[in-house]
Amino acid sequence: MNDTLKAAIWMSGAILSFTSMAIAGRAVSLELDTFEIMMYRSFIGIVLVVGVATMAGTLREVTSRNLGLHLIRNISHFAGQNLWFFAITAIPLAQVFALEFTSPIWAILLSPLLLGERLRPIGLLAALIGFIGILIVARPTPQSVDIGQIAAATAAIGFALSAIFTRKLTRTETITCILFYLTVMQAGLGLLFAGFDGDIALPSWESLPWIILISCAGLVAHFCLTTALSLAPAAAVMPIDFIRLPLIAVVGMTLYGEPLDIWVLVGATIIFAGNYLNILSQIRSTTATR
Numbered sequence: 001m002n003d004t005l006k007a008a009i010w011m012s013g014a015i016l017s018f019t020s021m022a023i024a025g026r027a028v029s030l031e032l033d034t035f036e037i038m039m040y041r042s043f044i045g046i047v048l049v050v051g052v053a054t055m056a057g058t059l060r061e062v063t064s065r066n067l068g069l070h071l072i073r074n075i076s077h078f079a080g081q082n083l084w085f086f087a088i089t090a091i092p093l094a095q096v097f098a099l100e101f102t103s104p105i106w107a108i109l110l111s112p113l114l115l116g117e118r119l120r121p122i123g124l125l126a127a128l129i130g131f132i133g134i135l136i137v138a139r140p141t142p143q144s145v146d147i148g149q150i151a152a153a154t155a156a157i158g159f160a161l162s163a164i165f166t167r168k169l170t171r172t173e174t175i176t177c178i179l180f181y182l183t184v185m186q187a188g189l190g191l192l193f194a195g196f197d198g199d200i201a202l203p204s205w206e207s208l209p210w211i212i213l214i215s216c217a218g219l220v221a222h223f224c225l226t227t228a229l230s231l232a233p234a235a236a237v238m239p240i241d242f243i244r245l246p247l248i249a250v251v252g253m254t255l256y257g258e259p260l261d262i263w264v265l266v267g268a269t270i271i272f273a274g275n276y277l278n279i280l281s282q283i284r285s286t287t288a289t290r
Helices: 003-028 034-056 067-091 093-100 103-114 121-138 148-168 175-194 208-231 234-241 244-256 260-290
Strands: none
Touching: 003 067, 003 093, 003 208, 003 234, 003 244, 034 067, 034 175, 034 208, 067 093, 067 121, 067 148, 067 175, 093 121, 093 148, 093 260, 103 121, 103 148, 103 260, 121 148, 121 260, 148 175, 208 234, 234 260, 244 260
């Protein structure tokens, strides 16, 4: 079995995990708010990360040398994930996933400011193409500004910031260290915001399996995605990731009666094209400098 096929199998796991998380998030949204979902998800995540790291002998890799950067990274991800959980209850799932694909576009624009990376003309072109895709997906008018669309688009910015700070952390920290602080810090943030009104709802026995699924699916999805990218170049992995959109559109239509909006698919394809153009450019640039 070649590496590209192995990457495709791992990406299938990521796609199923992201889809499962969206279904589970909707299932518990009537009982728990987004902060409570994040809090319980993170508590379960702590158990999973510490347990796996202990068995693998990597728990000693957790250090305290970059706590400030870990905190900034996790605030960004916490904000993005909360907005994402809200968006999946407010607008069709296909729209949420389509707008989520803009995260790499935001990373292109923000990396020069936060990492000192050079913004190349091809990056600006990719961002422009992505913005056109956003307009097609959302089709905003003064009369139809949708809070769910705003939440999904803003969540993509949170995910982009998280990815940028994660990239910076990986220069000195291991995956175990990053995941440990991901779960611990977001558990603390979840507890703080969930308890701000003095009322934290306990999940019912019916909701508990969904909470466990959300926690497991989130960790598995990112592990599968990271593994796939370690086996094959992004140019091979990204097209597989795009399968998430038609799959979630079918799920939304089948489970929730959401109409299949062709313009969402068209806009998402354009957003993907902008991302893919940037990836191909980076690969050619790297090859040319060898």
